[in-house]
Amino acid sequence: MKNTSFSGHYFMLAYLYLFWFSMFKVSAQEMAENYRKAAMIKTSMEQNIYYAPRSFRWSADGEKFWYGYQTPKGKAFVLVDTHAPTRGQAFDQHALAKSLSFELKATVDPYRLPFDEFNYLKHDSIIEFTAYDEVWQFDRFTYRCVQRRGLSGRQRSQQGGAPIGNGVISPDGKWIAFIENSNVSVRSLTDSVVFQLSFDGSPGAYYEPNLQWSPDAKKLAARKVRPGETHLVYLIESSPTDQLQPKLHSRNYLKPGDVLPHYTPALFDMEKKRQVPVHGVSIVSQFNLTEPLWCANSQYYTIEYNQRGHQLYQIIQVDAQTGAMKTIVSETSKTFIDYRGKRFRYDAGGGKEIIWASERDGWNHLYLYDAVTGTVKNQITKGQWVVRGVVHVDEQERSIIFEASGMVTGSDPYLKGYYRINFDGSGLLELTPEHANHHAYFSPDFSRFVDTYSRIDSPPVTVLRNSADGKVVLKLEEADIGALVGAGWQMPEVFSTTGRDDSTSIWGIIVRPSNFDPTRRYPVIEYIYGGPHNSFVPKSFISEPASGDYRPWTALHELAELGFIVVQIDGMGTSNRSKAFHDVSWKNLKDAGFPDRIRWIKAAASQYPYMDTTRVGIYGNSAGGQNSVAALLFHPEFYKVAVSSSGCHDNRMDKLGWNELWMGYPVGPQYSASSNVDNAHRLKGHLLLILGEMDTNVPPESTLQLVDALIKAGKNFDFLLVPGMGHSLGGDYGERKRRDFFVKHLLGIEPPVWAGMND
Structure with a gap:
C-alpha cells in the first residue's frame, strides 16, 4: 500500500525548498553585475579615500617632514615645519606640471603628477623625483624642471665606501x-x-x-x-x-x-x-x-x-x-623559542648591560641583564600584554620607546600603540592613547613622531606628537570616506567571541557586499592565513603589508561583491598573543586554529542569521594554502569548498628554518600527521588547487605530490597550473577561477561567460 502521507510530506518539503531557493537565488543578470562591481571596488577604495597619507619622509635634521595623499582633485603634497609648527604645500604643483609638460612636449596634470615620492636638495630649494624612468630636478624658485644624468642625489647619498678586496x-x-x-x-x-x-x-x-x-x-x-x-x-x-x-x-x-x-x-x-x-x-x-x-x-x-x-x-x-x-x-622552552619574530637585543653601557626580549613569563617582555655576571637586574615590562617591537633606546635618559598591544582589557588585543618606560621598569607612559591601531614615523633624533592611527572600522587620523609625553603638537589630516560610502561600500565589522577554551577571545572581521540585504541568506567564505609567525587580520583602515599575507584586505571586499559574507580570523596558534596561545601550533600545523575559527563563524551566524553556515568556503595562499586544504581534510562537516594556492602541503617538503621552528626537530610522525599529502584520502567537498610552476618559495612538488595522492585516492578535484608564475594566488587568471569556483559551488550558479571567451 502506498504511503500517501509520507509522499505528500516529501513533495511539500521539496516545494518549500525550491520556493526558498528561488527567492534567494541570484539571477544571471545580477550575477554579471556583481562581477562588474567586484572588478571595480578595489579601484574605488583606492581612489575614494581622501586625506590619508601612508608614508612620511623626515629631513636629516629632523626639522621638517613631507608626505603625499589623495584629494578629491587628485594628488597633493604637504611639507610640515615642526618648529613653527605649520603645514603647507610641499612645492608648486601647477608650476612643476607646466615645466615638466614643456620638457616632455606632453600635457602633465598637476593633480596626476607621475610620482608619489620625492627628495629635497640644496636647502630645500630643489626637489628631486623619478618619472618616466628618468631622474628629474625641479627648482622651487625658478620653476624649472631639468632632467638629471647619472645617479640621483638620493642614490649618491646611499653610496658606500669602495670595497677593500679580500x-x-x-x-x-x-x-x-x-x-x-x-x-x-x-x-x-x-x-x-x-x-x-x-x-x-x-x-x-x-x-x-x-x-x-x-x-x-x-x-x-x-x-x-x-x-x-x-x-x-x-x-x-x-x-x-x-x-x-x-x-x-x-x-x-x-x-x-x-x-x-x-x-x-x-x-x-x-x-x-x-x-x-x-x-x-x-x-x-x-x-x-x-x-x-x-x-x-x-x-x-x-x-x-x-x-x-x-x-x-x-x-x-x-x-x-x-x-x-x-x-x-x-x-x-618545552615548545619553541620564536627567535624570528620576538628576538630583541640591545647592548647598553659599553657592553655592561643587555636589554633582552623574552617570553619566559608567558608574554613577550623586556628584561635588563648585567652583561658581566649574566644576572637579570630587573624585568622592564610586565603584564598580560606583549611588546611588539622596540623603537628607540635612550642610554642617557635610560628610557625605551616601544610598541605594544593588548594593554587595554576587553579591547582588541592586536591594536598597536606606543609607550615609554625607564630601564628599571618605572615610569610607564602611554604615548598614543586613542583606541586604534597606531603607526609611528619618528624623527631622526626620536624627539617627535608622526602618528597615523585608525581601525578597520574607523578611518585614519594623522597627527604630529612629542615623544616625551605623546601630546599632539599639530593635527595634520583626517581621512574623508564620504565618496566611498556614498558609492554603497560597506564598512567592515570587528567581531570577537571566545575560543575553544571558553575564555580566550578570538578576533576577526566581517565583510559584506555593497548591495547587502539582511533578508537574504549569504554563503560564508573565510580567507585564512594561519602561519604561526604573525597575526594576520588587518587592523588598520588602509592595509599595511604583513609578513606572509599576500593580498590586501581590499580583496575581501572584491569577493564579497559576488554575493558572499567574507571573514578573516586569527585563531589560536598564531602570534602576538600569549605564549600559550602561540604554542597551540607546535608540532601541530594542521590545527590552524580551526576549532576557534569554526566557533567564531557559528557565533557570528547566531548574531547575524543571514550568514549561512551550511555553505562555508575557505581560501588561502602559501601556509594559507596548506590551511585551506586542511579544512576539507580535517573539518569537512563545516567547510564545503576550498581554493588553495601555492600551498605548503607537507612540511617536510618546504624550507628548513620555518618548518623546523614550528614542527620541531628531529623530523618525526608529527610531520605526517599534519601532511595534506598523507591525509589526502580524507578529502570531502569541492577543491581547487592553484600552482605557479616557477614558485621559488614553496617548491611546486609540494602541490604536485598532493595532486598525485588525490588521484591515487580517487578523489575529484580541480587543478590549475600557471606557466611562468611564481609564489602567488594565481594572478588575474587565478583570481577569476577562484571567484568562479565559489560562485558555482556555494551559490549554485554557473559563472558569467568570460569577456572575449570563444563560444
Whole structure:
C-alpha cells in the first residue's frame, strides 16, 4: 500500500525548498553585475579615500617632514615645519606640471603628477623625483624642471665606501686580516709582512671571511664552518619568453632534517700572533651560531647560539684573554623559542648591560641583564600584554620607546600603540592613547613622531606628537570616506567571541557586499592565513603589508561583491598573543586554529542569521594554502569548498628554518600527521588547487605530490597550473577561477561567460 502521507510530506518539503531557493537565488543578470562591481571596488577604495597619507619622509635634521595623499582633485603634497609648527604645500604643483609638460612636449596634470615620492636638495630649494624612468630636478624658485644624468642625489647619498678586496682593515689601520687557503692571515700595512694565524682550515672546514676586529685592534674574532649538505630543488620553466625550448632551473634549498652548517667560534691574539683556543660551553646540534660581536672595551665578544629544535637559545660571552666561554643569557622552552619574530637585543653601557626580549613569563617582555655576571637586574615590562617591537633606546635618559598591544582589557588585543618606560621598569607612559591601531614615523633624533592611527572600522587620523609625553603638537589630516560610502561600500565589522577554551577571545572581521540585504541568506567564505609567525587580520583602515599575507584586505571586499559574507580570523596558534596561545601550533600545523575559527563563524551566524553556515568556503595562499586544504581534510562537516594556492602541503617538503621552528626537530610522525599529502584520502567537498610552476618559495612538488595522492585516492578535484608564475594566488587568471569556483559551488550558479571567451 502506498504511503500517501509520507509522499505528500516529501513533495511539500521539496516545494518549500525550491520556493526558498528561488527567492534567494541570484539571477544571471545580477550575477554579471556583481562581477562588474567586484572588478571595480578595489579601484574605488583606492581612489575614494581622501586625506590619508601612508608614508612620511623626515629631513636629516629632523626639522621638517613631507608626505603625499589623495584629494578629491587628485594628488597633493604637504611639507610640515615642526618648529613653527605649520603645514603647507610641499612645492608648486601647477608650476612643476607646466615645466615638466614643456620638457616632455606632453600635457602633465598637476593633480596626476607621475610620482608619489620625492627628495629635497640644496636647502630645500630643489626637489628631486623619478618619472618616466628618468631622474628629474625641479627648482622651487625658478620653476624649472631639468632632467638629471647619472645617479640621483638620493642614490649618491646611499653610496658606500669602495670595497677593500679580500680583507678587513684593523681599527688602528695597521693590519689587514684575510682568508687564504681556508685559513686566517694578517698582513702589515706598513711593511707588508704576512703572519698566518690559523693552520687547521681546509675546504671541508674553513674560516669565513667575515672577520671581526676588536675595537683596540689587539684581537681578531672569526667563525670556522663545516659546510652542510647541498639539497638541490628544480623548476621547469615551460614557456620562457626568450626561447622556444623549456628551461631547467636549480637552486640549493634545505628542507627539514637536512644537514646544516656547523660553526665554531675562533679567537686570535695579534700581539702574540697566535690562535687562542675557545672553550667552555657546548654548542653542538646547531641551528645557527651568529657572527662575533665585540663589546666596546674589547674585553670580550659575544655570539648567539640557537640549538637545533629551537628550544634553547643563548648569548655566550668569549673572554678576549683566555678564550673561555660563559653563558650570559639562556632561554629554554618545552615548545619553541620564536627567535624570528620576538628576538630583541640591545647592548647598553659599553657592553655592561643587555636589554633582552623574552617570553619566559608567558608574554613577550623586556628584561635588563648585567652583561658581566649574566644576572637579570630587573624585568622592564610586565603584564598580560606583549611588546611588539622596540623603537628607540635612550642610554642617557635610560628610557625605551616601544610598541605594544593588548594593554587595554576587553579591547582588541592586536591594536598597536606606543609607550615609554625607564630601564628599571618605572615610569610607564602611554604615548598614543586613542583606541586604534597606531603607526609611528619618528624623527631622526626620536624627539617627535608622526602618528597615523585608525581601525578597520574607523578611518585614519594623522597627527604630529612629542615623544616625551605623546601630546599632539599639530593635527595634520583626517581621512574623508564620504565618496566611498556614498558609492554603497560597506564598512567592515570587528567581531570577537571566545575560543575553544571558553575564555580566550578570538578576533576577526566581517565583510559584506555593497548591495547587502539582511533578508537574504549569504554563503560564508573565510580567507585564512594561519602561519604561526604573525597575526594576520588587518587592523588598520588602509592595509599595511604583513609578513606572509599576500593580498590586501581590499580583496575581501572584491569577493564579497559576488554575493558572499567574507571573514578573516586569527585563531589560536598564531602570534602576538600569549605564549600559550602561540604554542597551540607546535608540532601541530594542521590545527590552524580551526576549532576557534569554526566557533567564531557559528557565533557570528547566531548574531547575524543571514550568514549561512551550511555553505562555508575557505581560501588561502602559501601556509594559507596548506590551511585551506586542511579544512576539507580535517573539518569537512563545516567547510564545503576550498581554493588553495601555492600551498605548503607537507612540511617536510618546504624550507628548513620555518618548518623546523614550528614542527620541531628531529623530523618525526608529527610531520605526517599534519601532511595534506598523507591525509589526502580524507578529502570531502569541492577543491581547487592553484600552482605557479616557477614558485621559488614553496617548491611546486609540494602541490604536485598532493595532486598525485588525490588521484591515487580517487578523489575529484580541480587543478590549475600557471606557466611562468611564481609564489602567488594565481594572478588575474587565478583570481577569476577562484571567484568562479565559489560562485558555482556555494551559490549554485554557473559563472558569467568570460569577456572575449570563444563560444
